[in-house]
Amino acid sequence: MNDLKVNLNFLYEKPVWNTPLIKLKQESEQYNCSIYAKLELFNFTGTHKDRESAAVILDMKKKGYNELACCSTGNAAISISAYAYRFGFQAHIFIGSDTPEEKIKLIKLFKPKLHIIKGSFIDSFKASMKFIAKRKVYNANAGSCQAKLIGNSYIGREIAKKLKPTIVICPTNNGTLLVGVGMGLKKEHVKAKLVAAIAPETKIAHSIKGFSHLEEPKLTQIIKESNGTIVKVSDEEIKQAMINLIKQGLIVEPAAAVSIAALNHLNLKKKDKVCCVITGTGLKYPTLIQKVLG
Template sequence: MKAVCPLCGREYEGIIPPKCECGGRPRFTYDYSRVNPRAWKRRKPGVWRYKELLPPAKKIISLNEGGTPLFKAKLGEELSLNVHIKDETRNPTGSFRDRLASVAVSYGLTYAENGFIIASDGNGGASLAAYAARAEKEAFVVIPHKVDRGKLIQMIAFGARIIRYGDSVDDAIPYASELSRLNGLYDVTPANNAVGIEGQKTLAFELWEELNPTHVLVPTGSGTLLYSLYKGFKELQTLGLVEEVPELIAVQTEKCSPIAAVLEGGKSKREFTKALALYVREPPFLEEAVEAVRESGGKAVVVREEELDVGEKKLAREGVFGEYASAVVVPALMKLSEGGYFERDDRIVLLVTGSGLKSFQEERERSMISGTKLEILRILGEGEAYGYEIWERLEKPMKYQAVYQHIRELESLGLIEESRRKGRRIYYRLSPKGRRILENLEG
């Protein structure tokens, strides 16, 4: 195995830089003449089934990641299409990033004397925390201020050291790189080190063994998953196992769609989206993602925020609980189907990349907090207040009793709490949970 710059041909080994001196991104290559795919079938399913096409590791750190289920979707019958779901929520920490973490930690053990670090908006941080714990190494996770609570709880439970920095993962990436340099930490952030992407490409190998799809719908934020899949299918092509790469379809939300804008034209929005794992304003793998889609003959699809709930519910009826960032593939499929994009004999895969258990509670709370309730939280964000005082400050034509109903509901959600009493007056304040919700809502 070696990493080669596609622009100038320079070769790298050991710690691979994110960019070559000429500006190209080094890509891992292997001696494909020595790969025997027949040997894969004698091994148990999982990432390391394909070890000849993965970076070498003196010690493999594994939690039996990969080998996730692929099954036929009922939705396909409704659309008269052959649709399958690849359920990556079945990975050890509930997302496809476990593939990255296993390979990155295994390869990086040689260079991680002081531990590992990653910049992440959630799933990657949870994965690294678990695998570093397994390897008995410290994990440092740089996260933006907006992170799904379930993912943060995972990181803490696995013993990671949490560093909050910036509004989105875009801000966290260069900070993690600097901390890595200053503290001798092995950085496994995909934008700073492509080694983990080699683990993610095993998704392509599994899909080929299971179905050999013609189309794959891919939730897209940073662009790393698109590139991983493309690289995996290109290697299968090099081995003579597939004739062509399946059409890769990048799916983004209308609020954050920089990759889709390049591919399909239109305005590039970079706003906060409730599909939090797709909130990447400056995708580090934008060029590679665009290459993957164009070279595979695919396209990009943008879905509206309100379509995310529809996608989640339809996935739930399939028996899969995916986070919003995964649910985007369902409305995308429906749009393409309505437009006559697919043929009846196409073999279509929906990638469900992360579990809804990580984000469900907080996202639902956010969806419930709007209008008057949000204004009450804002008032209490400035300091404690009692009911009549809140009613006066709202300056809305509503009954005093209605305000108290909102207060009781906010209290039942655990977003506000009683701070003190003075006579008959009950003063309220934000709870820690309410303050966090308000900060996330206000962006």
């Protein structure tokens, strides 16, 4: 463990982060304004969750923890398990029994102690909080972990430095991503409307099903401060957004396409510069992608 501090230095170096920010030609033409995509699918495990996991590991080391617990719909579990495995920490992962099998197989690769809880994400969240209180391990849950917000703030900072957008759209469930991105924009003194793209009743975007908003009251506050809004999208809109992105060479998971689907619900003007955060790759879940798109 003595070398851990040195090894962790790479986590925030510029070559590691700075994920691509590209202009989407098809969407820009469709909505008659400038639409960009921040491609978080290029992180180590294929999602923005790696930003959170890096910050969690740094915080654990600083505070002297060796074990963590986290509930997840899948992507956070894969990411935090990978980082814990890499740096010699023990991860306790709590997932609902409705978690897709493809995600479970990937989580198991990184040897966490897996707790599959009967029920939904909220059921696994409650179980994890009881475990944390009893075992006194590091709490890596959304809504309780400032480190995760800090990790996501680097996304906002990178967007601000390269684009200075008028609108930023984030797929939203707990709100950890949106709050973190908002923190990053504020750090760089860039004002943009924050849009929480949600799909609470979705049957295909498992990662954001339900809209748990665990980051309250921060989530509502940061949306209100930015003069932003919450947009609800349908599964049909998500599917179409996925197809449009595939035509442009981007294979994304359904939850990641929600930021693109949300464009349909905004009153966009020609002068707008919109950044859609694309949170995760679809390459990890070929069965799911094939099922969704037929």
